[in-house]
Amino acid sequence: MSTFYQLDFEKPLAEIESRIEPLEQQLRALGGGGGVEGGDGASGEVGLESLEAVALREDIRRLRGAHSAKMVELYANLTPWDTVRVARHPKRPQTRDYIARICKEFTELHGDRRFGDDPAMVTGFARIGSVKCLIVGHQKGRTTQEKIVCHFGCAHPEGYRKALAKMHLAEKFNLPIVTFVDTPGAYPGLGAEARGQAEAIAVNLREMSRIKTPIVSVVIGEGGSGGALGIAVSDRVAMLSNSWYSVISPEGCAAILWKQANEQTNSAAATSLKLTAKDNLELGIVDAVIQEPPGGAHRDPAGTASAIEKWILEQIEDLRRHKAAMLPARRYERFRKIGVYEEVSG
Amino acid sequence: MNMTSIPAGPSPSSTPPDQTGIEAALEAVKDGAASSERQLAIAAAAPTAKGESARTWTEVKPQRKSVIPEGLWLRCPGCEQMIYRKQMEANAHVCPECGHHFRISAAERVRQLTDPGSFEPLFTGLSPTDPLKFRDLKPYPDRILAEQLRTGATEAVKAGTGFIKGRAVLVCCMDLTFMMGSMGSVVGEAITRSIEMATERELALVIVSCSGGARMQEAGLSLMQMAKTSAALARHDDAGGLYISVLTDPTTGGVTASFAMLGDVIFAEPRALIGFAGPRVIQQTIRQELPEGFQRSEYLLKGGMVDRVVPRHELRNEIARVIDFSGR
Numbered sequence: 051m052s053t054f055y056q057l058d059f060e061k062p063l064a065e066i067e068s069r070i071e072p073l074e075q076q077l078r079a080l081g082g083g084g085g086v087e088g089g090d091g092a093s094g095e096v097g098l099e100s101l102e103a104v105a106l107r108e109d110i111r112r113l114r115g116a117h118s119a120k121m122v123e124l125y126a127n128l129t130p131w132d133t134v135r136v137a138r139h140p141k142r143p144q145t146r147d148y149i150a151r152i153c154k155e156f157t158e159l160h161g162d163r164r165f166g167d168d169p170a171m172v173t174g175f176a177r178i179g180s181v182k183c184l185i186v187g188h189q190k191g192r193t194t195q196e197k198i199v200c201h202f203g204c205a206h207p208e209g210y211r212k213a214l215a216k217m218h219l220a221e222k223f224n225l226p227i228v229t230f231v232d233t234p235g236a237y238p239g240l241g242a243e244a245r246g247q248a249e250a251i252a253v254n255l256r257e258m259s260r261i262k263t264p265i266v267s268v269v270i271g272e273g274g275s276g277g278a279l280g281i282a283v284s285d286r287v288a289m290l291s292n293s294w295y296s297v298i299s300p301e302g303c304a305a306i307l308w309k310q311a312n313e314q315t316n317s318a319a320a321t322s323l324k325l326t327a328k329d330n331l332e333l334g335i336v337d338a339v340i341q342e343p344p345g346g347a348h349r350d351p352a353g354t355a356s357a358i359e360k361w362i363l364e365q366i367e368d369l370r371r372h373k374a375a376m377l378p379a380r381r382y383e384r385f386r387k388i389g390v391y392e393e394v395s396g
Numbered sequence: 397m398n399m400t401s402i403p404a405g406p407s408p409s410s411t412p413p414d415q416t417g418i419e420a421a422l423e424a425v426k427d428g429a430a431s432s433e434r435q436l437a438i439a440a441a442a443p444t445a446k447g448e449s450a451r452t453w454t455e456v457k458p459q460r461k462s463v464i465p466e467g468l469w470l471r472c473p474g475c476e477q478m479i480y481r482k483q484m485e486a487n488a489h490v491c492p493e494c495g496h497h498f499r500i501s502a503a504e505r506v507r508q509l510t511d512p513g514s515f516e517p518l519f520t521g522l523s524p525t526d527p528l529k530f531r532d533l534k535p536y537p538d539r540i541l542a543e544q545l546r547t548g549a550t551e552a553v554k555a556g557t558g559f560i561k562g563r564a565v566l567v568c569c570m571d572l573t574f575m576m577g578s579m580g581s582v583v584g585e586a587i588t589r590s591i592e593m594a595t596e597r598e599l600a601l602v603i604v605s606c607s608g609g610a611r612m613q614e615a616g617l618s619l620m621q622m623a624k625t626s627a628a629l630a631r632h633d634d635a636g637g638l639y640i641s642v643l644t645d646p647t648t649g650g651v652t653a654s655f656a657m658l659g660d661v662i663f664a665e666p667r668a669l670i671g672f673a674g675p676r677v678i679q680q681t682i683r684q685e686l687p688e689g690f691q692r693s694e695y696l697l698k699g700g701m702v703d704r705v706v707p708r709h710e711l712r713n714e715i716a717r718v719i720d721f722s723g724r
Contacts, residue, residue: 236653236672236673237681238672238673238677238678238681239673239678239681239682240678240682240686240687240690242672242673243671243672243673243678243690243691244699245699246657246699246701247653247671247672247673248652248653248656248657248671248672249657249701251653251654251672252622252626252652252653252654252655252656252657252658253657253658255622255623255626255627255653255654256626256627256629256630256633256658257630259623259626259627259630260627260630260631260634275610275619275650276610276619276622276649276650276653276654276672279619279620279622279623280653283623283626283627295616296615296616296619297610297611297612297614297615297616297618297619297650298610298612298615302677303532303612306612307532307533307612308532308533309533318531318532319532322528322530322531322532322615323528323530323612323615323616324528324615324616325615325616329616330616333527333528333616333617335616335617335619335620378630381627382627382628382631385620385623385624385627386588386624386627386628388617388620388621388623388624389581389582389584389585389617389620389621389624390525390527390581390614390617391522391523391524391525391581391582391585392522392523392524392525393521393522393523394521394523395521
């Protein structure tokens with residue numbers, strides 16, 4: 051834990067961890083190291099140990115309790131801007147991590163047949179539980195090298211076109227589509243513009259709305275704007291509890307509306323944008339919030355993955371009850387009703 | 397996907413409006429005022445088309461910057477020549493010297509595009525609210541009201557039925573003068589209803605886009621308007637409907653990445669800035685100078701992204717011709 055990347059609001063946790071560590075060393079020095087990891091399960095051996103070791107063990111147990119309590123408390127009271135930072139945590143599980151944990155098999159499919167293969171967009175056939183499906187997801191990359199190749203999860207037009215081509219394949223084979231959303235936004239660059247970034251996203255929005263097979267999406271980290279929506283015009287959309295989803299990043303919003311992006315304006319923008327999972331649920335933009343374990347998905351990727359898997363399978367099972375041909379009409383209604391305005395007869 | 401940075405021309409949305417006149421109006425329609433009262437207040441404060449309002453506009457609102465240059469003479473950004481304003485306006489707001497296309501309001505666009513007297517506005521009862529309680533340097537409701545008082549419009553789009561050279565159309569014109577033509581719930585709803593009505597009545601659909609993108613002050617709701625309008629276009633397409641998209645300066649962000657790029661036929665006015673990300677954002681990302689003409693209509697034409705670059709004077713003819721070919 052001590053080498054773990056820390057977010058600044060996690061300082062109280064680091065402080066507790068720094069107190070646990072020397073105690074553990076002392077305990078090991080006393081020769082009682084074997085039982086430390088087991089926590090309260092080790093009580094059987096305690097009788098054979100010195101009083102000092104027992105006291106150390108008790109201290110460690112108490113501190114660990116305080117650590118968990120503090121973590122639950124901190125994560126229950128994250129500001130929207132803190133949530134954005136958890137969503138961007140370098141250890142946070144990404145699309146390929148969830149594929150590895152959730153999918154029994156995965157046959158990756160590459161290329162848009164037009165220009166190239168975008169590593170920022172992962173597509174392929176997979177099996178989740180007993181369900182055969184198509185996976186589509188943004189990939190940010192873990193190592194520096196990967197991040198550069200993936201443009202930090204910012205897909206190019208070929209990524210969106212690849213996603214759509216594979217989705218049409220899924221439609222033909224009557225496979226449900228599962229998408230993982232995790233992007234700061236679609237890539238803003240020369241090539242992306244030249245090859246029609248806007249057109250690629252727009253076409254995805256239009257075509258996804260009429261695909262005759264179930265589509266479910268999970269925002270696993272960042273849901274940045276049109277780049278996110280480009281693979282999320284779905285029958286059901288869920289957000290992980292520490293993810294964000296909005297029309298612009300807090301920094302982008304702060305730079306435009308506050309004329310400067312700094313900690314304070316970013317935080318104000320994050321609050322104003324109502325970008326958290328809870329806010330998006332209340333606004334009717336997403337249908338569910340998948341609760342992450344205390345301390346965020348990166349502290350328990352397995353637990354998070356199984357919560358996601360459970361939700362996906364439930365939704366697919368539910369959506370399978372409808373005729374595939376009827377799904378676009380229901381999907382249309384889902385998006386058709388979003389929007390808040392006043393109306394007077396006029 | 398936002399009100400991206402747009403070069404050339406001062407931005408209306410970011411200009412702090414003059415307080416004096418607006419404050420009184422703000423007071424009148426403060427919280428709690430029913431929307432009908434609010435509309436009345438706006439109607440009272442805004443200039444009428446014939447300019448016969450009891451309060452003249454200059455009383456309410458002294459000089460301010462606008463996307464559309466004011467004054468008797470003005471310098472054309474295209475050729476740097478001083479041109480006579482009236483002459484430019486009589487020339488469909490195109491520079492008589494170099495053909496530079498000035499930005500125009502939705503009202504002017506409707507006037508230019510449709511046969512005289514044929515335009516019947518639709519969905520005018522829609523007005524924006526503040527669902528997110530959005531606060532930046534000033535509250536969103538104040539921004540909306542300031543824009544409404546300044547422009548006399550309730551939102552950034554004008555939709556309606558009309559005729560273009562005798563062909564029946566459903567036309568939507570986005571209004572750059574209202575919060576940079578940004579798309580929030582009202583714009584999304586008006587466009588979606590227009591598409592649905594065009595589908596239902598088998599009318600040719602013409603949308604003239606000019607926008608900074610999705611409106612940040614309605615955040616996620618604005619984003620969803622992209623999906624909503626695009627999905628409506630899928631149904632229009634399924635029904636065999638015609639949609640002509642006209643891109644004008646500037647069309648960026650979430651509007652480009654949804655209905656603007658989905659036309660069966662896409663026209664662009666000369667030299668219009670059209671893109672997903674704004675030039676400044678791209679420059680910050682790639683850290684190098686952008687090539688000359690990048691993201692302009694002619695560049696998009698060359699790249700295969702639009703069908704035709706159509707000068708403003710030709711727009712009616714070209715739209716009518718495509719409608720004839722479509723059989724609508």
